[in-house]
Amino acid sequence: MTRSFLRDDDLTPAEQAEVLALAAKLKAAPFDHKPLAGPHTVAMIFDKPTLRTQASFAAGIAELGGHAMLVDGTLAGIGKRESVADVTRVLDRQASQIVWRTYAQANIDDMAAHSSVPVINALTDDFHPCQLLADLLTISEHKGELAGLTATFLGDGACNMGNSWLLAGATAGMHIRISGPEGYVPDEAMFARANEIGQATGGSGTAVADPVEAVTGADIVITDTWVSMGKEDEASERRAVFGPWSVTPALVAAAKPDAIVMHCLPAYRGMEIAAEVIDGPQSVVWDEAENRRHAQKAIMTWLQEKAQA
Numbered sequence: 001m002t003r004s005f006l007r008d009d010d011l012t013p014a015e016q017a018e019v020l021a022l023a024a025k026l027k028a029a030p031f032d033h034k035p036l037a038g039p040h041t042v043a044m045i046f047d048k049p050t051l052r053t054q055a056s057f058a059a060g061i062a063e064l065g066g067h068a069m070l071v072d073g074t075l076a077g078i079g080k081r082e083s084v085a086d087v088t089r090v091l092d093r094q095a096s097q098i099v100w101r102t103y104a105q106a107n108i109d110d111m112a113a114h115s116s117v118p119v120i121n122a123l124t125d126d127f128h129p130c131q132l133l134a135d136l137l138t139i140s141e142h143k144g145e146l147a148g149l150t151a152t153f154l155g156d157g158a159c160n161m162g163n164s165w166l167l168a169g170a171t172a173g174m175h176i177r178i179s180g181p182e183g184y185v186p187d188e189a190m191f192a193r194a195n196e197i198g199q200a201t202g203g204s205g206t207a208v209a210d211p212v213e214a215v216t217g218a219d220i221v222i223t224d225t226w227v228s229m230g231k232e233d234e235a236s237e238r239r240a241v242f243g244p245w246s247v248t249p250a251l252v253a254a255a256k257p258d259a260i261v262m263h264c265l266p267a268y269r270g271m272e273i274a275a276e277v278i279d280g281p282q283s284v285v286w287d288e289a290e291n292r293r294h295a296q297k298a299i300m301t302w303l304q305e306k307a308q309a
Contacts, residue, residue: 002112002115002116002117002118002307003118003303003306003307004112004115004118004119004120004121004303005118005119005120005121005129005130005299005303006105006108006109006112006119006121006127006129007105007121007126007127007129007164007167008127008129008132008163008164008167008168008171009167009168009171009193009197010129011171012171013171013172013173013197013200013201015302016133016136016168016171016172017172018302019133019295019298019299019302020133020136020137020140020295020298022298022301022302023133023137023291023294023295023297023298024137024140024141024294026294026297026298026301027137027291027294030063030294030297031063033064033301034064034065035064035065035300035301035304035305036061036064036065036066036067036096036300036304037064037065037066038065038066039065039066039067040065040066040067040095040096040097040304041066041067041068041069041094041095041096042057042061042066042067042068042069042095042096042097042098042099042300043069043071043091043094043095043097043098043099044057044058044061044068044069044070044071044099044122045071045073045076045078045098045099045100045101045102046070046071046072046073046101046122047073047074047078047100047101047102047103048101048102048103048123050101050122051265051266052265052289052292053101053122053123053130053292054070056289056292056293056296057099057122057293057296058070059293060293060294060296060297060300061300063293063297064297064300064301066096069094069095071091073100073101073102078102078107079107084107084110084111084114085110085114087111088110088111088114088115089114091115092114092115092116092117095117096117096118096304096307097117097118097119097120097300097303097304098111098115098117098118098119098120099119099120099122100119100120100121100122101122101123101124102123102124103124103125104124104125105121105124105125105126105127107124108121108124117307118300118303118304118306118307120296120299120300120303123160124160125160126160126163127160127163127164127167128160128161128164128264129164129168130292130295130296130299131161131164131264131292132164132165132167132168132169133168133295133296133298133299134288134289134291134292134294134295134296135165135168135222135262135264135288135291136168136172136295137291137294137295138262138284138287138288138291139151139220139260139262141287141291142260142284142287143219143220143260146172146173146174147172147173147174147201147202147203148173148174148175148202149174149175149219149220150174150175150176150177150217150218150219150220151165151169151174151175151176151177151218151219151220151221151222152176152177152178152179152208152214152215152218152220152221152222152255153165153176153177153178153179153222153223153224154179154180154211154214154215154221154222154223154245154247154251154272155180155184155223155224155226155242155245155272156180156184156224156225156226156238156242157178157179157180157184157185157186157207158180158183158184158185158186158187159224161222161224161264162178162180162185162186162190163186163190165178165222166178166186166190166191166193166194166205167190167193167194167197169194169203169205170193170194170195170197170198170201170203170204170205171197171201171203172201172203173198173201173202173203174203175203175204175205175206176194176203176204176205176206177206177207177208177214177218178205178206178207178208178214179207179208179209179210179211179213179214179215179245180242180245181241181242181245182209184241184242185207186207190205191205191206191207211244211245211251212251212254215251215252215254215255215259216254216255217255217256218255218256218259219255219256219258219259219260220259220260220261220262221247221251221252221255221259221260221261221262222261222262222263223245223247223262223263223272223273224263224264224272225266225267225268225271225272226238226239226242226268226271226272227239239271242271242272245272246271246272246273246274247261247263247272247273247274247277247278248274248277249274249276249277249280252277252282259282260282260283260284261273261277261278261280261282261283261284261285262283262284262285262288263278263283263285263288264288265285265289267285
């Protein structure tokens with residue numbers, strides 16, 4: 001069966017650790033490993049705006065010896081002009097892997113079900129697993145062992161990043177706290193899944209309503225934009241309720257003195273995060289952005305080797 005990477009818990013704890021170790025190895029020697037030499041083609045489809053995802057996948061595919069084929073999701077009209085299944089049957093004859101940044105998780109699940117090559121989730125409304133691999137790589141670089149660390153996600157936790165932090169963090173044995181206004185935390189099913197994973201890894205996922213309580217003693221403080229793609233019509237309402245969850249110097253001060261601050265970008269200074277925080281000494285945001293390339297190289301390499309085994 002072809003392995004794909006559609007959500008964070010597609011990797012077991014041992015597999016996640018293997019991919020992260022490979023990412024660190026590839027970062028240290030970025031041109032030494034070329035599993036896509038030939039070159040193999042990787043189809044990249046973008047239905048949503050992108051900067052880091054497109055840049056990091058394209059650069060990573062080139063470093064692995066492959067060719068990045070850009071497929072304009074709007075022109076392809078996937079699910080409208082042609083079905084997901086038919087598009088998949090075309091692309092998997094042309095490419096060794098398919099990377100898709102889209103809206104509904106059901107679409108990428110459908111693609112993987114019809115694909116003879118690995119499919120990678122480059123972001124859906126429900127999950128952002130490649131971002132979490134990059135985030136975990138970044139944390140390991142600054143903190144060492146992941147297991148036992150406490151990470152607090154502030155703001156709109158009812159989003160792909162909130163879900164992915166719960167699943168990936170628990171898989172790594174971390175304690176994940178999600179804090180946001182009422183109605184802006186992940187579904188109970190996500191907490192339940194995180195804690196199910198945590199039974200084996202020692203990790204956990206909890207909701208903490210008060211932002212100060214949520215960051216107290218945290219090793220990592222995380223936020224994301226309050227207005228995610230597709231939520232633009234809710235911008236005014238969201239800005240009115242999210243103020244206490246803004247990552248300000250005062251809020252960061254409640255975390256551990258050596259806490260690091262993360263943001264997957266794009267960032268809106270003065271809203272979800274203060275300029276002096278994201279541009280300050282505790283920020284690892286730019287390491288995080290760079291590590292998208294190394295983490296994605298690792299998951300592409302890992303999946304390619306599984307496909308060829």
